[in-house]
Amino acid sequence: MAEEEKDIPAAQRLAAVSCVGTAPPAVHIRGRQPSPLNLPPQDPTTDEATLPYPRSPRLARKTNQPAALSREALSRHLEDLQVERSRTEAHLQSLKKRSDDLSRSxxxxKQQIGERFETMRQALLKEEQAGMDWVEQDRREASGRLSRVLRDWTLHLKxxxxxxxxxxxxxxxxxxxGTQEYTGHLSCQKKEDAAQEGSKMNEGRFQRLLKALRNISKDLQAQLQRKSFLLDSTAVHIDRQTSNRHIAVGLDRRAICFTSEPQAAPELPLQFDRVCCALGSAGMAAGKHYWEVDVGCCSAWAVGATYGCIExxxxxxxxxxGRNRHSxxxxxxxxxLSAWHNDHHVACQVRxxxxxxxxxxxxxxQRGRLAFYDGRTMKLLQEFCAALTSVFDRMHHQFTEPVFPAFRFFKPDSGQLGPSRMEICDLRL
Structure with missing residues (x-):
């Protein structure tokens, strides 16, 4: 046996090793001892052979591929795929049903909104027709009176x-x-009677109608604009921990009153101690928000918004x-009436x-927009946005912190009536 192994050329043995990719069989050359670097014999029960040298990249890619699955594993995998397909189809059906429900909703x-506006259109058309009918009736009455006056004057002309x-x-x-006296009737002057004054259309009533319609149109436009704001109405309440001691907060935390005598209460860390100011209880860090403040019972006030970092x-x-870049x-x-930010102000009231x-x-x-309106006419009083950076230095056209509603009373000067009361309106529809 040893002689046969000795006769095998070494090059053939190396070629066989490189082609098969496994360790060469143990060859004992006569007169030599086994090298201490030789690995122990390969266990025939193992799937992979341990090589004493690095594998080629192609062989490494082949050995890294997953082993072939058995028939039972393939069956289980197929069942899992079928279950996943069923779940996916059910989810798609659910999404389609949700899409259909969304479309129907x-x-x-749209139908309900159309019905509401159709009701308003019908009411407007009815009022329009009533106005037209009144004008036509007035025209007929005036035309009848004028015809009678015309007939009288025709007879007078004859x-x-x-x-x-x-x-x-x-x-x-x-x-x-020769000269003789004429005793016939020669009168030719006819006095204008009262019917002539009534031959005209009722111009005064017509002007009053136009004025009423103009006011109704303004109010309607204001209410339609306010309608879109009310969809984003937010419930605002006063934070008692921030209100100055000269401010009395109502039980519902929506009404605040100015008091000349400070209230007996401990000083709080978030409380305004010198400025007669109060903040809302919740900051707003996303979305659109709208609230209204009734200032009709106050002679000197400020309504605004601020970051929580205000001093x-x-x-x-x-x-x-308004005297700092945070409010x-x-x-x-x-x-x-004026608008303030970063200690800059502009007048916002027409004489x-x-x-x-x-x-x-x-x-x-999100848009970095803060706007103030007249709550009755919806006239824009002032808008803070990126376009006003030239007017208000360091104007934030994007908010960086939660924004809190803010309210301030101004202490009265000597001999003047002082502020009294402000109330946050309840805008629930």
Missing amino acids: AEAM QVQKNIACAKKALEQAGKE RKGADKGAKL WCVELREGH GHRPPRKVGVLLDY
Whole structure:
């Protein structure tokens, strides 16, 4: 045996090893001892052979492939795939059903909205027809009165023409026979009667109708605009821990009153100690929000919004609404309405207009927009957005922190009536 192994060329043995990819059989050469680096004999029960040298990349890729699955494993895998297919089909059916339900729900909503607007359109058409009918009736009545006046004046014209003919005839006779007195009726002046004044259409009533319709149109436009804001209405309540001691907060935390005497209460860390200010209880960090404040019973006020990092202690600009880069407001002082941010202000009231009795605040957090409206006419008082960076330095066109509603009373000067009361309106539909 040893002789046969000795006769095998070494090159053939190496070629066989490289082709098969397994360790070469143990060859004992006569006169030599086994090398200590030789690995122990391969266990025939193992699936893979241990090589004494690195495998080629192609062989490594082949050996890394998963082993062939048995028939039972393939059956189980097929069953799992079928179950997953059933679950996927059921989920797709559920999504399709949800899509159909969503479409039906949207159609039902559209129908309801259309019915509401159709009711308003019918009411407007009815009022329009009533106005047209009134104008037509007034025209007919005025036309009838004018026809009677025209008939009277036609008869008067005929009488005048008859008198002219009589006068000419009398004049001719007087020239032939000498001067004679004429005893016939020569009156030609007709007094205007009251019917002539009523021959015109009721212009005064028509002007009053136009004015009423103009006011109704303005109110309707304001209410339609306010309607979209009310869809984003937010319940705002006063945070007692932030309110100054000169501010009394109602039980519902929506009404605040100014008191000349400070309330007996311990000083809190988040409380404004020098500025007569209070904040809302919840910050707004996403979405659109709208709230209204009734300021009709207050002579000097500020309504706005602020970050929670506004200063609470002291009377510096850092604690006053609109006097720092963390807050925005509109305020009424000495009858002048103005908008403030970062200690810059602009007038936002047209002369001749009364100060608003309600202030609406619209916050669009994602768009970085904060707008103030007259709550009755929905006239825009002031808007803070990216376009106003040139007016208000360091204007944030994107909010970076939660925004809190803010309210401030101004202490009265000597001899003037002071602020009294503000209330957050209940906008529940």
